[in-house]
Amino acid sequence: xxxxxxxxxxxxxxxxxxxxxxxxxxxxxxxxxxxxxxxxxxxxxxxxxxxxxxxxxxxxxxxxxxxxxxxxxxxxxxxxxxxxxxxxxxxxxxxxxxxxxxxxxxxxxxxxxxxxxxxxxxxxxxxxxxxxxxxxxxxxxxxxxxxxxxxxxxxxxxxxxxxxxxxxxxxxxxxxxxxxxxxxxxxxxxxxxxxxxxxxxxxxxxxxxxxxxxxxxxxxxxxxxxxxxxxxxxxxxxxxxx
Numbered sequence: 679x680x681x682x683x684x685x686x687x688x689x690x691x692x693x694x695x696x697x698x699x700x701x702x703x704x705x706x707x708x709x710x711x712x713x714x715x716x717x718x719x720x721x722x723x724x725x726x727x728x729x730x731x732x733x734x735x736x737x738x739x740x741x742x743x744x745x746x747x748x749x750x751x752x753x754x755x756x757x758x759x760x761x762x763x764x765x766x767x768x769x770x771x772x773x774x775x776x777x778x779x780x781x782x783x784x785x786x787x788x789x790x791x792x793x794x795x796x797x798x799x800x801x802x803x804x805x806x807x808x809x810x811x812x813x814x815x816x817x818x819x820x821x822x823x824x825x826x827x828x829x830x831x832x833x834x835x836x837x838x839x840x841x842x843x844x845x846x847x848x849x850x851x852x853x854x855x856x857x858x859x860x861x862x863x864x865x866x867x868x869x870x871x872x873x874x875x876x877x878x879x880x881x882x883x884x885x886x887x888x889x890x891x892x893x894x895x896x897x898x899x900x901x902x903x904x905x906x907x908x909x910x911x912x913x914x915x916x917x918x919x920x
Contacts, residue, residue: 680718680730681711682821683741684814689723691745697721697729699741708738719743724817724825726751751823757783757866758913759844760906761837763790763873764797764805769903773871774809776907778816778826781914785809787831792875797831806830834881837870838888844868846890848877849909851899853892857912860893867913871906 683699683706691697699707699721707713713736721729721743728749735742760782762773774785787809789797797805810828817825840846845865847857849872870877870890877885886892895909914920 679821680720681707681713682720682722682818683707684818684825685721685723689721689727689729691729692748693745695745696734697731697743697745699743700739704741705738707741708736713741720821721745722823724814724823726753726823728823753824754781754783754919756862756864756917758910758917759784759786759866759868760910761786761788761832761846761868761870762906763788763871763877763902764793764795764831765873765902766794769874769901770795771809771812772903773906774828775812775816776904777910778813778822779820780907780910781822781919782826782906782910783824784827784829785813786829786837788837788870789831789833790873791834791878791881793873802831834884838885838890840868841885841888841890846870846885846888847909848882848885848890848892849895849905850877850882850892851894853894855891855893857893857895857909858916860891860916862913862916867917869906869909869913871902871909873902 683703713733715733715736717733729745730747731743731745734744760777762770813826846868848870
């Protein structure tokens, strides 16, 4: 499979044109991935543009790709959104990485009441940037035409406000309905994953009062790092993506 790289902005390049990778992306291609002249590569802008071509010049400072094919891929509809509670260590980051590889379309950091990690002030900006970097690299690894957005962190109140326009599914090990049994209705599907201690009773009540649905993922209780990716896999089958 051809190596895949990202450019920082949308491109109108067509067949026969040259697209250049510079900066960190060029260095990664030349030094880390050991790209060679004549190798087939793909280039995307993270917003649907997909270019296939051949490397014509390779150096740590600049990689030129001659384009042989251009495709514009539509964004998936309905979308799958992961609301991931902040977790200690790197567990939330592991969830974000795997979710991106599995096809999530948006990731929303959630400051849940039981989150050990707290994003406040400058830490919230750095945390979002860190997640966005993880998503970008995971999207390249997975050869995705669309790079998921990492939204600003939300509170439980802000999360409840999303229920009116999207179908919000709370992963709850005590829920009566299985996630695999839901029937999709065309709305975006928002998966909510709690932190290590789970979603509190107060949060469950507030979100279900707003219209969210409690769903059971399976008979076992998964870690916060694996619950979201597992749910994305289930929904990908339901939506016909897999």
